[in-house]
Structure formats: structure tokens, C-alpha cells
Amino acid sequence: MAQLTISTSPAKLQGLALQLGSIALCFAFWQVAATQKLDFGLITFSNVPTPTAVLSAVVELIKSNALWPHLTSSLGRVFIGYFIAAFLGISLGLAAGRSKRAEKILMPPLELIRPIPAVAWIPLAILMFPSSEASMIFITFTGALFPILLNTVHGVEAVDPRLIASARSLGASQSAILREVILPGALPSIFTGLSIGMGTSWFCLVTAEMISGQFGIGYYTWSSYVIQNYADIIVGMLLIGLLGMGSSWLIKRLGESLTPWYRLRK
């Protein structure tokens, strides 16, 4: 309730107006630059579709139902890759965070692989996996794995050793300590990783789809360029942004609802 009253205060309204105004200004600039075909030499707007053209392309796309197969393929790939990454990232992260030995075995190869960007994986992924579908899921997986893994390790290591000692004094077994202390203690950090991982897995998926896809938002964006439907490029870009932001937001909200105590903590 307190938050509701705060959000309607004059200062908040003014802030909101500024934020919306800023977005409106960007659109206005885009509209002017694209209709006037502004050319700054280094960067040119002569081939950029106008916002109104993009809007009508959105309407067209919704009417034609062509979006559906692209959307479902992308969502399917992200979910499979992301869930494998979440499962592996959390379990390996718990192991590495709990045991110095596991950390020494697991982390060096993973740290070596971590800086390799998703694009660099594409050729090898195509060679390694039986189908382009599987290789795209793998790329999505690599994107999500590391933020989830590293945040889990960090979360586990940050659990107060006094809480573990207390749990032992209260009769908790090793498995109960993992379930009752380590996991809930690391949960806020795990959800931070899950939320970041959701964003990066979209990012990586789109890259993969541009190169080896037949359906999907990334493929749609790239093929719009190839067949010179320039307005659809921007529709694709906006879709990627919306889906990435929306799914990250969902994960974040899920995390907040599972850790209600966390907001109160000092």
C-alpha cells in the first residue's frame, strides 16, 4: 500500500513524464531523420524505415499470422536451452560453492570457456550437433549457463557460516543444511543469475538464428534484410527486445515472490 501512495506523488509523476517524454523525443527524431533521409556522412538514415512504416508492418504481420511459427520456434529454443542451463548452472554452482575441491575441479575449464562469445561457438556447434536445431539450443545454453553458474557460486559462498553452524547445532544433517540454509540463502543471488541469463540466452539465440535458422525471430530479422523488407528488420529487433525484457522481468518477479523476506533485509 505504501508503494502505491508513493507512486502517485507529484515527484514520481514528474519523473514518469520525463521518462515518457524522453522516449517520445527519440521516436520524433527517428521519424524526422527517416522521412528527411538525413545523411550525416558516417551514418545515414536514407535506408531506415520510418516509425509509422514500422507500425504498419507490425499490423501487417499480426494480420498475416506469419509471426506465429517464428515466435514459437524462438521461444521453444530459448526455453529448452535456458532450462538445461538453469539446471546445470544451479547444481554445478551449489557443488562448487560448497566444496573447495569441486570448485578447483570445475571452475578452471569453465573460466576458460566463459569468455568465448556465442558467435564464436556457431561453426563448432554446427559441426558437433546432428541438427541446426540442436546447435542453436546449445548456443542458447552457453549464453545462459555462465551468469547462472557464477551467481549461484557467489550466492552459496556468501551464506553466513554462522547460520550453517547454528543449523548444525540445531540438529541439521548435511542434506538438511543444503536444503534449509544454503539453497534459500543463495536464492536471491541465483535469481539474479537466472534473470541475467534469460537476457543473454535471447541475445545468443538471435545470433545463432541469423546464421543457421529456418524459423525464429533472429532468422525473420535477417531474412527481412535479405529480401529488403527494411521495416520488418525493426519489427524483428523490437520483438527481440520485448521478449528478452519480458522474460527477464518474469524471472525477476518469480524470484521476488519466492524470496519475500529479501526485500526487508537490512
Next chain:
Amino acid sequence: MMTIYESAHANLSFAETNAERSGRIDAQKISIHLGQGKAAFEAVQSVDFTIEPGEFVCILGPSGCGKSTLLGALAGHITPSHGSLTLDGEAIKNPSPERGMVFQHHTLFPWRSVVDNVAFGLKMRGVNKTERRAQALEMLKLVGLEDSAKRWPSQLSGGMQQRVEIARVLINKPRLLLMDEPFGALDAQTRLKMQQLLLSIWGRIRTSVVFVTHDIDEALFLADRILVMSPRPGKIIEDLPVDFSRPRNTELVTTPEFMRLKRHCLELLNHEEGRQLPRLSPLGLPPDTI
């Protein structure tokens, strides 16, 4: 309201008939080394003492003297390098709900409500949810916090958090209650109230208590006996009986006899003064110093 007291009394009568399960501590030639390599040092040196069942013993000493380390060994978090340490004849090896531990700063689980924190020990023993919540509520009544059962620990004041912590330990009916400067972080007024509350609880649930403090007034007010420790390496330099009648109230602290004992303790501690040592914890050294 009565179930906890009744079961506590039942335990007590059980304890009386079975002297070997009653909370007697026997420490012989206990030495504890902390740290590794060149940084290793002897925190506790060849300490002998016994604590009788139901006795309230304070360990008094300056900061860093090893009194918390000794408490950690009693809890089973630290293994002594020499000597034997037994509770009712059984060697102390691991932490156990039989030896409940209260730290200086609360260790309540932030993700569990107050009542579920108190019920934690029962959950570990497989008691079902309805039963353990009912017992936890009884325990919260004992510390006067039944109205805060559904709140999160972070929503409580420091004094309330320590009361929940005490309830969470006592629900396991420990033979030994270990307290590491539990009121040290509270303001003076709250500390006085907590001391009185602790004595009144201990009057009802008679378990052996080992209470670590560097506050002379606190030790004299609470204890049947004070073990005074010297700075590093920690040794017991005096075993001081405190014979004030119980129940005790705050007027006690202004009596001449109290003042006399206080002066005596001050002399003992001053005698050993000179070095300021970092505070040790019952869990050994913090990881970054190892």
C-alpha cells in the same frame, strides 16, 4: 501454555533419576590451537573445570582471551588439540541439539518466519508441521513473543531477535545452553531486561548454562560461579563462587558484597591488562585470517 513447562519438568525429573544424562561437563587439560603455519597460536592453554548439572557458569575475560573459543569447543564447532571434554561422560565431537548455542549476533534464518525459526529443531527431528508450530508458539510465549510469531526476523529489534534465538535453542531441550556474549550488542536497558528474562527462564527450565562475557556486572548478576580467564594464551586464573540468593533483582548490583566481588574481578582483569587482542569467535578464526 503448560506443555513446554510440563515437558521441561518431566525432563528435569528424568534427569534427576538419571544422573548421567543431566548436563555435567568435565574438561581436563583442554588446549586449543587456532590458525595455521606461522600464524598458529595457542588460544586456550591447559584448562581444567567441571560444571555441575543445572549450574549457571559465566566465563569472564578480556577480548580475545579465548573464552569464545572454549565455548566453541563445548558446542562442538572447534576440536581441542589436547585434553578431554565430556558432557555426562560422552566425548564432545560434533555440534548437537543437546548443546544449544546462542551467538552474540542472532543467527535466525532470514527466510523463515519467527515461529518457523523456533520450530527448526523439531523439523530436523521430523515432527509434523502442526505439532512443531504449536510447540514453537509455546516456546515463544515463554520469551514473551507470541505476537511476533508470523513476522520475519529482520522485522524485530535486536533484543527480540535474541529472545527468538533463545527460544529456538530451548525447544530442543538441551542439556547445556551455551551463550557467547548474547546481550553484548544490545543497549544497556535492553541488556538488563534480557538478563532478568534469562534468569527467569532458567528458573523454570533448569539446564546447565555456560555464558561468556567480558562484562563483570553481567557475570556477577547471572552466575553461580565465574571462571575468570587471562589473555592469550587463555588460562583460568580464578574459579569464583557467586553465592547471592535467587531470585536476584537489579538492587543486587548496588550491595556492598556485589561491589566487593566486582572490585576483585576488576583487579584480576587489570592485572592481566596491556594487550588489546582481536575478538575470537566460537567458530575459530574468520576465513580471511587463515
